[in-house]
Structures are given as structure tokens and as C-alpha cells.
Amino acid sequence: MEDHELIETVKEELTSYLASKKLRKTPERFAILEQIYSLNEHFDVDTLYELMLKSGYRVSRATVYNTVDLLVECRLIIRHQFGANMAHYEKAYNTESHHHLICTMCNKVEEVKDDELHNTIQEKKYNKFNLANYNLYMYGLCHKCMVASRKKPIHK
Numbered sequence: 001m002e003d004h005e006l007i008e009t010v011k012e013e014l015t016s017y018l019a020s021k022k023l024r025k026t027p028e029r030f031a032i033l034e035q036i037y038s039l040n041e042h043f044d045v046d047t048l049y050e051l052m053l054k055s056g057y058r059v060s061r062a063t064v065y066n067t068v069d070l071l072v073e074c075r076l077i078i079r080h081q082f083g084a085n086m087a088h089y090e091k092a093y094n095t096e097s098h099h100h101l102i103c104t105m106c107n108k109v110e111e112v113k114d115d116e117l118h119n120t121i122q123e124k125k126y127n128k129f130n131l132a133n134y135n136l137y138m139y140g141l142c143h144k145c146m147v148a149s150r151k152k153p154i155h156k
């Protein structure tokens with residue numbers, strides 16, 4: 001799916017969600033959705049708010065927060081809690097499955113794709129549970145922190 005097609009599709013999704021919940025179709029909500037779908041990485045709400053301002057869109061921080069909650073509810077974005085970090089989000093529609101490697105020292109989050117693992121999970125039948133999606137977080141030390149921790153002088 002091309003980027004502009006994807007944006008049109010998610011806008012339609014949002015339109016029907018708003019209609020089903022009898023919520024107003026405010027231009028802010030669509031502008032925020034569009035901004036999110038132009039990003040290729042995780043973001044927190046403050047970063048999103050700054051991006052909106054930078055692109056010349058006047059919107060309040062509260063509107064950004066509310067819209068993000070709304071988009072999580074209608075599953076157009078997903079919310080991540082990477083360790084002790086504040087919540088991060090990423091687009092959820094039509095995205096490739098990936099896992100997150102989280103460094104517990106520097107809080108860096110790296111994405112990895114593992115089709116084999118993904119397929120294994122998809123094929124699982126746990127108590128006839130019907131799996132829609134899943135998230136896998138792996139915690140540890142990134143290479144940089146691993147090297148740094150080895151170099152640390154030992155205090156006596």
C-alpha cells in the first residue's frame with residue numbers, strides 16, 4: 001500500500017469510528033492522524049505535539065493527548081510501555097510485525113523483524129484462543145551498554 005493510500009484508508013477508518021461513537025469529525029483529529037502516519041518511528045505525545053507545532057498546525061496539548069487516546073481505542077495506533085519510559089506509540093494499521101529490544105540501561109528501543117518467530121506465534125492455538133495481535137518486548141543490554149559495563153573500573 002502506498003503512503004497516500006494508507007493515509008486515506010486510516011482516515012476512513014477514523015471517520016467510521018467517530019460516526020459509530022457519535023463523536024465529532026474535527027479537523028484536528030485528522031491532522032494528528034496524518035502526522036502520526038507520516039512518522040516511521042515510535043513517538044511520545046510531547047514529541048507529537050512539538051511536531052504538530054513545527055508543521056504550523058495550531059493545536060492544544062490536551063487535544064493531542066485526547067486524540068492519541070482515541071486513536072488507541074480505535075486501534076489505529078498502539079501504546080507501548082517500554083520499561084520505565086513514558087508511554088510510546090506507533091502506527092498500527094498495515095504495519096509489518098516486529099519485536100522490540102529494550103535496553104534497560106540507556107532505554108534505547110530497537111525494532112527487529114523475525115518472521116520465523118512471528119509465524120510460530122500466529123500458528124499457536126492456546127485454549128482455542130483467537131489471536132488478533134500481540135506484542136513482544138525483550139529486555140537486556142544493547143551492545144554499547146554491554147561494552148561500557150565491561151569497561152567499568154571495579155571499586156575496592
Ligand SMILES: [Zn+2]
Nearest residue numbers: 103106142145
Ligand atoms: Zn543501552
Ligand SMILES: [Zn+2]
Nearest residue numbers: 090098100111
Ligand atoms: Zn515498534
